Amino acid sequence: MSELLCIEGLTVRHGATVALDAFSLAVRRDELFVLLGASGSGKTTLLRAIAGFALPASGRIVLNGQDIAALPPHRRPVNTVFQSYALFPHMTVAANIAFGLRGMDRAAVSARVREMLALVRLESLADRRPHQLSGGQQQRVALARGLAPRPALLLLDEPLSALDRALRTETRDELVRLRRHLGTSFILVTHDQQEALTMADRIGVMRDGSMAQVGTPAEVYEGPNSRFVAEFLGSANILPGALRADGSVDLPGLGTVATNGGIARPVLLALRPERLRLGDTGGVNRLTGVLAASVYAGETLIHTVRLADGSDIRVTQSLHDGLSGALPTPDAAVTVSWSPDACILLPP
Ligand SMILES: Nc1ncnc2c1ncn2[C@@H]1O[C@H](COP(=O)(O)OP(=O)(O)OP(=O)(O)O)[C@@H](O)[C@H]1O
Ligand SMILES: [Mg+2]
Incomplete structure (x- = not known):
């Protein structure tokens, strides 16, 4: 089975708004899946439903063959990196990264933190606090914190949008390198089509709570299935x-x-x-x-x-x-x- 995540018929409502409408999606093992879509199309709602923060009205979310829809967020093998990195301001970089590792013994925690610091190339900044870091460095700490518990799936909601263009390109390449190295699947949300085309193994274009098209960047760009997709991407x-x-x-x-x-x-x-x-x-x-x-x-x-x-x-x-x-x-x-x-x- 090459599918890591299978979502079927997922409907999520916020009051009268149908944010996801009988939504289906399959994400493969070891892929970087990029979600693109206009503001309000349901991207964040989808990530929140996968992570367990939004309650579906109906539908199935199957991860690694297990239906996780009824599990609380902390029991799901999924982590989320939010757009506003949400680092704990009073904790050091190392303590932020260790945050999700409760339950592991101290030696294992410090080994894992060191490994993560090396992975995001921040070894020398372990003792700093978030306000002593640049935006790009904070972003890498958030990423290290998300990856530290080795989730089967990492969800990233516009992780690069706060960075300037040069740092964005650098962090983008870094994310792709990290993901390949770890073999974890990522679902990444972006508004930036260049980002989607260059990073994604596959792209899903969302429209009004549904998936308009899924395919490799070249498939979707060169063979859009609708006027909407042709004009949205490129x-x-x-x-x-x-x-x-x-x-x-x-x-x-x-x-x-x-x-x-x-x-x-x-x-x-x-x-x-x-x-x-x-x-x-x-x-x-x-x-x-x-x-x-x-x-x-x-x-x-x-x-x-x-x-x-x-x-x-x-x-x-x-x-x-x-x-x-x-x-x-x-x-x-x-x-x-x-x-x-x-x-x-x-x-x-
Ligand atoms: N907590 C909420 N209460 C009510 N409506 C909500 C809530 N969260 C989202 N919505 C609505 O659900 C729809 C989907 O929102 P969502 O945040 O998933 O969009 P998005 O694709 O992430 O947009 P953006 O690109 O602007 O972040 C929108 O119409 C939004 O107004
Ligand atoms: Mg959003």
Whole structure:
């Protein structure tokens, strides 16, 4: 059995709000599962239900083959690292890490604390108190405290959101390294799609208390199953059209483009901005328009092209060679081209 956690039909209500609606999810052993979703979609509620802090109205939560839904939080082999690290201010770093190890003998506790300090590379700070640490160091203490009892599953609710960008990237890599090293499964909540794409073994995109899609980062990014997922993860140009049996899509007012699709039906055509090229670069599909704006974004130029029907599409151009010369002139007539592979067909 490769599944560590199996959630079936989980419903959690907060008064009249249905925070989780007959929710199902399977998390594998030894994976970093990232939960993405808009504010209020139920991510924290899900973690709280798994940890035992939110009471489900119905459903099963099976961990390691055992239904844990009736167990109190401290009897579940699950730990949580909350967004506000919640370190005990009056305790040293070492005492914070030892907090969840009651019941172990003293020698074993101090060995485990040393091991955890080494793991998060804070050996030299064992005797400090939280207010004497930087935000990133506090975050690592919270992580060490969560991992110290060796839970089967660690839940992390936006653990990196308080960190600046450089520290975020560093801590993100650290988390991935730690998890691989320990072989523990993590469920991590984030709002940051870059974080989700780079860290996750699999991503689950939540919407209004349900799971919209689950898959590897590439599966979900390149094969979104709905307009919601296509627009939530990354950005997408959405053009309504009709798919014909030969795989071409009629875009009313714009023309016809080739895709790899097959069954005739109305569709939404989704195009990732980075799969589009400005200029007639030999892509099979072409639309003409007028350049409405170009914005410099460091790694890319982001162009907005106004199409014949008045709609705008976004094209990102990678600046491999830097920005040579000036930004393109607005109002120039341009061609946008792309290959059929880049066409994502979605239900309307
Ligand atoms: N204690 C509570 N009492 C009443 N309603 C609640 C409570 N906690 C959460 N809710 C509601 O349940 C829904 C899900 O909330 P939840 O905190 O799980 O969202 P979230 O996905 O974690 O959002 P965020 O990204 O903003 O943290 C929201 O509509 C929220 O207002
Ligand atoms: Mg939350």
